[in-house]
Amino acid sequence: MITNRHVVLKRAPAAMPRAADFDVLACPMPAGPPPDGLLVRVIALSMDPYLGGRLRGRHMGEPAPAPGEKLPGFAVAEILESDNAKFAAGEFIVTETGWTRYAAIPAAGARKVAPGAVPISAHLGVLGMPGLTAWAGVTQLAKAGPGDIFVVDAAAGAVGGTAGQIARNLGARAIGIAGGAAKNALVTASYGFDDCIDYRADGWQQKLKAATAPGPTIHFENVGESVLQAVFPMLQTYGRVVLCGLAEHYHSDGQPPVLPVGPIVGKRAAIYGLVVYDFYDRLPEWVALATPLLEAKKLTFHEDASDGLDSAPAQFERMLRGQHLGKAIVRVAAEKA
Amino acid sequence: MITNRHVVLKRAPAAMPRAADFDVLACPMPAGPPPDGLLVRVIALSMDPYLGGRLRGRHMGEPAPAPGEKLPGFAVAEILESDNAKFAAGEFIVTETGWTRYAAIPAAGARKVAPGAVPISAHLGVLGMPGLTAWAGVTQLAKAGPGDIFVVDAAAGAVGGTAGQIARNLGARAIGIAGGAAKNALVTASYGFDDCIDYRADGWQQKLKAATAPGPTIHFENVGESVLQAVFPMLQTYGRVVLCGLAEHYHSDGQPPVLPVGPIVGKRAAIYGLVVYDFYDRLPEWVALATPLLEAKKLTFHEDASDGLDSAPAQFERMLRGQHLGKAIVRVAAEKA
Numbered sequence: 308m309i310t311n312r313h314v315v316l317k318r319a320p321a322a323m324p325r326a327a328d329f330d331v332l333a334c335p336m337p338a339g340p341p342p343d344g345l346l347v348r349v350i351a352l353s354m355d356p357y358l359g360g361r362l363r364g365r366h367m368g369e370p371a372p373a374p375g376e377k378l379p380g381f382a383v384a385e386i387l388e389s390d391n392a393k394f395a396a397g398e399f400i401v402t403e404t405g406w407t408r409y410a411a412i413p414a415a416g417a418r419k420v421a422p423g424a425v426p427i428s429a430h431l432g433v434l435g436m437p438g439l440t441a442w443a444g445v446t447q448l449a450k451a452g453p454g455d456i457f458v459v460d461a462a463a464g465a466v467g468g469t470a471g472q473i474a475r476n477l478g479a480r481a482i483g484i485a486g487g488a489a490k491n492a493l494v495t496a497s498y499g500f501d502d503c504i505d506y507r508a509d510g511w512q513q514k515l516k517a518a519t520a521p522g523p524t525i526h527f528e529n530v531g532e533s534v535l536q537a538v539f540p541m542l543q544t545y546g547r548v549v550l551c552g553l554a555e556h557y558h559s560d561g562q563p564p565v566l567p568v569g570p571i572v573g574k575r576a577a578i579y580g581l582v583v584y585d586f587y588d589r590l591p592e593w594v595a596l597a598t599p600l601l602e603a604k605k606l607t608f609h610e611d612a613s614d615g616l617d618s619a620p621a622q623f624e625r626m627l628r629g630q631h632l633g634k635a636i637v638r639v640a641a642e643k644a
Numbered sequence: 645m646i647t648n649r650h651v652v653l654k655r656a657p658a659a660m661p662r663a664a665d666f667d668v669l670a671c672p673m674p675a676g677p678p679p680d681g682l683l684v685r686v687i688a689l690s691m692d693p694y695l696g697g698r699l700r701g702r703h704m705g706e707p708a709p710a711p712g713e714k715l716p717g718f719a720v721a722e723i724l725e726s727d728n729a730k731f732a733a734g735e736f737i738v739t740e741t742g743w744t745r746y747a748a749i750p751a752a753g754a755r756k757v758a759p760g761a762v763p764i765s766a767h768l769g770v771l772g773m774p775g776l777t778a779w780a781g782v783t784q785l786a787k788a789g790p791g792d793i794f795v796v797d798a799a800a801g802a803v804g805g806t807a808g809q810i811a812r813n814l815g816a817r818a819i820g821i822a823g824g825a826a827k828n829a830l831v832t833a834s835y836g837f838d839d840c841i842d843y844r845a846d847g848w849q850q851k852l853k854a855a856t857a858p859g860p861t862i863h864f865e866n867v868g869e870s871v872l873q874a875v876f877p878m879l880q881t882y883g884r885v886v887l888c889g890l891a892e893h894y895h896s897d898g899q900p901p902v903l904p905v906g907p908i909v910g911k912r913a914a915i916y917g918l919v920v921y922d923f924y925d926r927l928p929e930w931v932a933l934a935t936p937l938l939e940a941k942k943l944t945f946h947e948d949a950s951d952g953l954d955s956a957p958a959q960f961e962r963m964l965r966g967q968h969l970g971k972a973i974v975r976v977a978a979e980k981a
Binding site: 553569 | 868902913917
């Protein structure tokens with residue numbers, strides 16, 4: 308007999324959410340799809356930093372879920388029953404299912420994805436929003452090309468790792484910043500960056516300076532002020548900065564991050580704010596571009612998967628603490644039932 | 645008999661330079677041009693905010709002049725004698741003559757200008773570096789066009805006034821920010837901006853918000869953090885900001901100006917640092933574009949001229965205090981000798 312479970316907040320988190328803030332509870336199995344909607348089986352759940360902010364009402368004005376409510380969140384899922392003519396049972400989709408095993412959901416917003424050479428869960432990472440984020444920042448804002456010296460932090464992650472590989476494929480040198488030996492090894496050995504600097508090591512700023520000499524032409528920021536203020540002075544004249552994520556500030560109650568104005572003028576820098584939602588309609592373009600690169604191993608990715616819905620709270624905390632390697636997901640069920 | 649005079653620093657200014665920091669002294673009349681150089685008669689001297697910083701060693705790494713040394717500075721001048729095959733007596737040039745009546749100077753860096761429908765001193769303002777600054781920021785960085793809502797501060801000045809007029813000629817709405825009734829009247833009645841807000845009036849931010857509704861798409865910053873932090877929250881999503889001048893900080897010893905990073909991301913803003921030197925080789929293009937606009941009265945300018953070299957220290961202090969109206973110059977001699 309099929310049983311359903313879902314994850315809820317025990318209490319509204321006052322700081323960075325921790326595993327103890329969540330409950331995983333039995334819940335009713337949906338009887339079928341809602342009118343015009345879908346009944347789906349969740350295969351993999353995406354663990355996303357933005358959600359940590361959203362649970363505290365700090366993301367793009369979206370409301371925080373109330374305690375006891377199923378957590379919001381994106382997943383790749385298989386359609387079990389469809390009441391919508393555009394979708395059929397057996398098809399795979401990426402959509403907001405929430406943190407659950409089975410969900411009865413609207414069809415609106417669901418995006419079909421096709422099984423291929425890579426696990427279907429890649430549509431949550433390199434072929435999904437993180438990959439699109441990287442592509443948009445590198446190609447549409449920074450416009451990386453031959454001769455560029457490209458720096459990205461959180462370089463082992465799905466956004467940073469993909470961004471550096473895209474930049475390299477376009478002819479740039481890619482230098483990552485990541486924390487710890489395992490992440491650094493992933494960035495250079497697996498993603499193929501030219502270099503990666505461990506920001507936990509003493510003197511990392513000097514090492515970054517040496518590795519990027521005569522200075523980065525592009526900096527892709529995923530972390531926040533601590534990295535930005537170290538890298539900005541190294542930036543070459545006419546450098547470009549993509550402000551993408553400010554992960555270190557999502558759960559900080561300190562001063563909001565700032566950038567000094569004078570050096571922007573002195574360097575004739577261009578600074579771009581990136582919100583991936585703006586590029587959502589170009590996701591098919593990115594998937595079409597990335598798929599042959601993945602098949603040719605010119606683009607690689609790494610998944611950090613925990614097993615079973617019950618592992619989601621701990622996996623989420625690991626992700627928020629930066630202890631994951633690559634794209635953090637929860638494997639809720641097998642791709643083939 | 646021709647006598648020469650020049651202006652020197654009495655002492656290195658510890659804060660914003662004031663008239664009392666300068667001496668105007670008799671000095672030798674140059675015997676003739678230096679080898680390969682020029683002997684010139686200064687017609688008009690440019691009063692530029694950057695020079696206030698330079699006198700304190702705060703401009704682009706250029707050295708401050710020592711007390712007793714002739715002050716650096718740009719002027720329009722007539723060539724009296726030339727030892728250089730590219731220049732002839734009777735031609736007009738813009739070059740760094742320093743603050744003097746007669747100068748023996750290298751030919752390198754001198755730019756010929758032609759008398760025309762406007763006074764030759766316009767080549768220090770609308771047809772010179774301030775005009776080029778405005779053109780570069782509006783057309784090359786912000787790329788203003790139809791539908792844009794363009795805000796610029798120090799709008800009565802040569803950069804701000806020209807920037808708003810260029811934006812309007814390209815189809816944008818132009819809203820200025822300036823201090824006091826005389827400047828506001830100049831901006832709307834003479835420059836033809838759609839509106840101008842007096843930042844000295846109570847509630848100017850609310851007035852600006854109303855005048856720019858639903859929000860500026862472009863902000864051209866000449867002043868610094870006090871304006872930037874008022875305008876930035878009004879900026880529309882995808883707004884562009886040109887950081888051009890930070891005049892209010894040149895003589896401040898407070899914290900350097902900063903911009904909050906989070907709102908740049910939230911607004912998907914693009915921020916550009918502008919240094920006009922980068923566009924110097926495009927000055928002929930701007931002059932060719934601006935000249936017919938000036939003749940057709942689609943571009944106007946205003947000069948705030950004081951008379952005689954001895955007025956330079958007081959005129960410089962007025963300019964640094966923002967008490968001038970339009971482009972501040974010192975008329976050292978008549979255009980026709």
